[in-house]
Amino acid sequence: MASVLLPLPQLSVLFDYRRSRKESSFPRAVNNSNAILSNSTNANHFLRRISNFCETGDLDKSFRVVQEFAGDDESSSDAFPLVREALGLLLQASGKRKDIEMGRKIHQLVSGSTRLRNDDILCTRIITMYAMCGSPDDSRSVFDALRSKNLFQWNAVISSYSRNELYYELLEMFIKMISKTDLLPDNFTFPCVIKACAGISDVGIGLAVHGLVVKTGLMEDLFVGNALVSFYGTHGFVSDALKLFDIMPERNLVSWNSMIRVLSDNGFSEESFLLLGEMMEEGDDGAFMPDVATVVTVLPVCAREREIGVGKGVHGWAVKLSLDNELVVNNALMDMYCKCGCITDAQMIFKLNNNKNVVSWNTMVGGFSAEGDIHGTFDLLRQMLAGSEDVKADEVTILNAVPVCIDESVLPSLKELHCYSLKQEFVYDELANAFISSYAKCGSLSYAQCVFHGIRSKTVNSWNALIGGYAQSSDPRLSLDAYLQMKVSGLLPDLFTVSSLLSACSKLKSLRLGKEVHGFIIRNWLERDLFVYLSVLSFYIHCGELCTVQVLFDAMEDNVLVSWNTVITGYLQNGFPERALGLFRQMVLYGIQPCGISMMTVFGACSLLPSLRLGREAHAYALKHLLEDNAFIACSIIDMYAKNGSISQSSKVFNGLKEKSAASWNAMIMGYGIHGRAKEAIKLFEEMQRTGHNPDDLTFLGVLTACNHSGLIHEGLRYLDQMKSSFGLKPNLKHYACVIDMLGRAGQLYKALKVAAEMSEEPDVGIWNSLLSWCRIHQNLEMGEKVAAKLFVLESERPDSYVLLSNLYAGLGKWDDVRKVRQRMKEMSLRKDAGCSWIELNGKVFSFVACESSPGGFEEIKSLWSILEMKIWKMGYRPDTSLVQHDLSEEEKIVQLRGHSEKLAITYGLIKTSEGTTLRVYKNLRICVDCHNAAKLISKVMEREIVVRDNKRFHHFKNGFCSCGDYW
Structure with a gap:
């Protein structure tokens, strides 16, 4: 053994020494040993060898060598420090590797030596070793066996409880120390005690400990200061934490990381980003550059706030500082990209990472699941379950994957997950609840009930999963029955229960039942909870009770952004885009900063209103507040311009996107579709696939819409078949409606009827x-x-x-x-429904109803129309009286055609605008053939571009032609 540890020149001395111990007890033997140990070069080399063995994990070999020295040299005063230090290295290595068996061997060796067992340093290290191995009871036993205890040993046992999160035992020990000894806590004691106060959420004891810190004069200590910052932040006292941070005479990276975490954990995301910038500015010498702790603190904030720009900046620092080699950093980066909707970036990190653990896989599975990407989720799961990278799926993996199963088409995959969970004996209530919810959403209520009845001890969460699942199923009345059963079982409903019941009442459009639930909420003082309050608002919105919604909204003193968004969206969903925009303006005046959801709602309202000007104003606002980079907002802008007739502007926004998500491709394809520009839509569809984006049901809806409005019958049917055969997507009612409309438009009525019958x-x-x-x-x-x-x-x-x-x-x-x-x-x-058309002129919207007088006076319009009619008559226009669905004379039918709302709107627009101005008219019904023919000729006579959006598509009239090619 010695030949491994010591260089060759020392071997003869060592063997002489060992032989002398065996052969006799001459003083010469001891002197030889002392010669070895008194030589600092030999001693250092010996310790270095022991240290190397500890680092490589060869603790047994190291222990045997130290054991020989400890056994042979107990009487040698020169040998003792070397043995003590070697044992200290072994104890530290045992603790790090959680090798408690080796630790016990060392403990036994020390206990067998009178001199070693009375050594304070070794006893302290033994206590620490047991703590690191997760055995605080052994630490306490060693401590209690000590005759006299110094501050280091008290700190060691206190640290043992801290490491193992036994906070009450720690505080008991601390009180015993300060009350029964003369020892004063130091800068090692206080951080552990303060952490314990945070762990048991006892602010009172924490404040008392803070007072003791002041009394002992340790307020300026760096480690104590860091602990206090974390303590106050944990309990939400952010301003106090910040004050402590500001007055710290010295800060290290832990101080900055602690304060950044306090801000981020308490919802001060923007402030945490600002503090990060301040940290890097203060540390120009490199002392305060981000480390792993910084990165994994900031990235979750970026994920929560969808701050992809800041997240990418943090990613850049991680690469620059070589922190991206750390597994925990890679996992945090993937999580951030997934939650910000950049699944492609997350996937790239995942593929490049050669050191994946189960968290890495779970993050990606959860990312695909959150995106609703069924194929991505299950492809990854199959790789994982195949064991290709020695990583086994756990409860969290399945829990992340289950939410993607939300319709009948995914039911077989959901059953696969369930079987795997049963096979692996995953007994986890939250997982069972997730299966209940997903089975109900997939329409398999019998399976949902089976899983529910299989739970031995049903909690409120179990009932909530069943009630919530029923509420989202095809028969939401079952949720009300389940609620009654829950009451019989003796469990009381909570916030989630009443919210699910309100959701069921919304689907049932049952105002009576919903009001009963609302009454229960009021009687039990639940309406002040934001989640419940929003559920109540949503219920009344779905029932169209907007007056009640406004009363409830006005009664709430402090409406937060999400409640504003809910009501604004409610007005939009109920067909009141003007009120939605009015409430949005009010929100901005109150100083509430709109978020991405707010802006998406605004763009949705602008899409429904005949006002391109309002849409441009909203776009300018988004640009000013740097919101256009948000993928969802970008899609809303593309959609808004398309629905306002400006497809060129949609294309400009789309082409200007730095990163195109699947949703942005879909928005642009659908934009081309409703404008009847099939060539561009199909080209974009093919380009989308080349860039690695898989088309989904919305993509195909856009392509089918384009084929429909362009008369591409063969292509439309081919894409419907491709959707099923090549991409495994199940066409829904919207896809079939598009195909049937396409066939009907082409006059293939019996083929359309056949498609309907085969659905x-x-x-x-x-x-x-x-x-x-x-x-x-x-x-x-x-x-x-x-x-x-x-x-x-x-x-x-x-x-x-x-x-x-x-x-x-x-x-x-x-x-x-x-x-x-x-x-x-x-x-x-x-x-x-009366035919109605709208036109925006000089910032105001004017509406026209068929055969009624206009806002500007019918005589003025009638006069100009007479002139226009004479001009277009010369160009071949003849009123198509067959369109008049009344038994009238020909002259009476012509008069009726003159009063069509789109003719009134176009004529009024010509009166009120200067030459060359594009007219944009919106109609609630399909434009008739007569108005279509007239608009074409008027565009040529008046040299104007006229854009008409009816309830089917867009018509761009210019120079006597229409973009639809007379096929609509």
């Missing part, structure tokens, strides 16, 4: 209405009557179905049938 789910009212509309246009009476019969069964009180049938009869001159349909509508109190 995997029952066609809705919208699809049948579309088919009836094309039966009217193509005058197919037989099919039209059959489709109308289906419509009246599905929804007998829908006026537009009766209007379409009436128009079908009118087009065929069946006036008796027209009168019968209209009489039936009258008996049912159903009224036809």
Whole structure:
């Protein structure tokens, strides 16, 4: 053994020494040993060898050598310091490696030596070793066995409790020390005690300890100061923590990291970023550059606030300072990118990381799941479950993956996850609750009930999972039944229970039941909770009770940003974009800074209003406040410009994006689709795939819309098939509605009917209405009557179905049938939606209803229209009286056509604008053939571009042509 530890010149001396101990007890033997140990070069070399063995983990070899010295040289005063130091190294290595068996061997060796067991330093290190190995009881036993105890040993046992988070035992020990000894706590004692006060959340004891710190004169100590900053921050006393931080005479990197964490944990995200910048400025010499702790503190804040710009900056520092080699940093970076919606960046880090652990995999699985990327989630899971990288999926993996299972198409994959969990014997209530919720969302209520009944001890959370799952299922009434069962079981509902019940009432549109739940909330003083308050607002919004919403909103003294956003969105969802914008302006006047959701709502309102000017103002606001880089806001801007007729501006915003998300590609493709620009939409669709983005259901909806409005029948059917066969996506009602509308527009009515019959789910009212509309246009009476019969069964009180049938009869001159349909509508109190058009002029929006006088005076419009009609008559215009669905004379029909709302809006726009100004008109119904023909000729006669958005698509009229190519 000695030949490994000592260089060759010392071997003969060592062997002489050992032989002398065995052969005799001559003084010469001891002298030889002393010669070795008194030689500082030999001693240092010996310790260095012991240290090397400890670092490489070869503790047994190191122990045997030290054991020989300890056994042989107990009487040698020269040997003792060397043995003590070697044992100290071994104890430290045992603690670091949590090798308690080796620690016990060393403890036994020390206990067997009179001189060693009375050594204060070794006893202290033994106490610390047991603490590091997670055995504070052994630490306490060693401590209690000591006859006299110094401050180091008290600190060691206090530190032992601190390491193992036994905070009450720690405080008991501390009180015993200061009350039964003359020892004063030092800068090692206080940080442990202050940490314990934070751990048990006892502010009172913490304040008392702070007073003792002041009394002992340690307020200026760096370590004590750092502990106090963390203590006050843990309890939310941010201003006190900041004061302490500011008066610290000396700060180290731990001080800065502690203060940054205090700010970030208490929601002061922007301030934490500012402090980070201040730290780096103060540390120009490199003393305060970010370390691993800094990076893993700041990145979660970036993730929470979706601050991708700051996050990328932190990533840059990590690379520059070579911190990106640390696994914990890589995991934090992936988490930040995932939560900021940059899943591609997270994926790149994941692929480049050769040292992945289960947290790395779980982060990526959770990232794909949060994005709703079913394929990405399960592809990664399959790699993980295959064990390709020796990482085994745990409860968190499954818990992260389950939320992506939200519809029937993913039910088999959800069952796979469930089977794996059962096989691995994951007994975890939160996981069971997640399965209950997902099974219910996937429509498998029987499986949800099975998992629920399998939970032995059902908690409120278990009931909440079942009630919440039922609330989001196809039969939300079950959630009310489950709630009654929960009450019978003796458990009381909590905030999540009542919120789920309100969600169920929203889906049921049951104002009565929802009001009962609201009453329960008021009686139990729950309405002050923000989560419940927002649920109540959302319930009334879904029921269209906007007056009640406004009353509740006004009654709340301190409405936060999320409540403003909820009400603004509520107005938008209920078709009141003007009120939504008005409330947004009010919010800004109150000094509340809009967030991404606020701006998305504003752009949504601008999309519904006939006002490109308002949209441009909102875009300017987003640019001013650096919000355009947000992927979701960028999509909203693209969508807003597209829906306001400015597809070129949409394209400009899209092309200017630094990073294009799948949502931005979808928004641009859909923009081209509603403008009928199929060539551009298909080109973008192909480019999207080349950049590595997989198309989803929204992508295909945009492509199908483009094919529909451009008459690309073959291509549209091919993309529908490709969606299923190549990408494994299940077409929904919107996709089928688009294809059926496309076939109907082309006159292929029987093929459209066949597609409807072969759908995997029952066609809705919208699809049948579309088919009836094309039966009217193509005058197919037989099919039209059959489709109308289906419509009246599905929804007998829908006026537009009766209007379409009436128009079908009118087009065929069946006036008796027209009168019968209209009489039936009258008996049912159903009224036809009047044709209405809007135009924005000089910042104001003017509306026009068919055959009614205009805001500017009907005579003025009538006069100009007479002139226009004469001009376009010369160019071939003839009123298409077949469109008038009333039994009138030809002259009366022409008069009716002149009063169409889009004609009134266009004429008024020509009166109120200067030459060359583009007119933008919005209509609530499909533009008729007569108005379409007139608009084309007016654009040529008046040399104007006229943009008309009807309820189907955009029409760009210029130089006598329309962008739709007369195919709409």
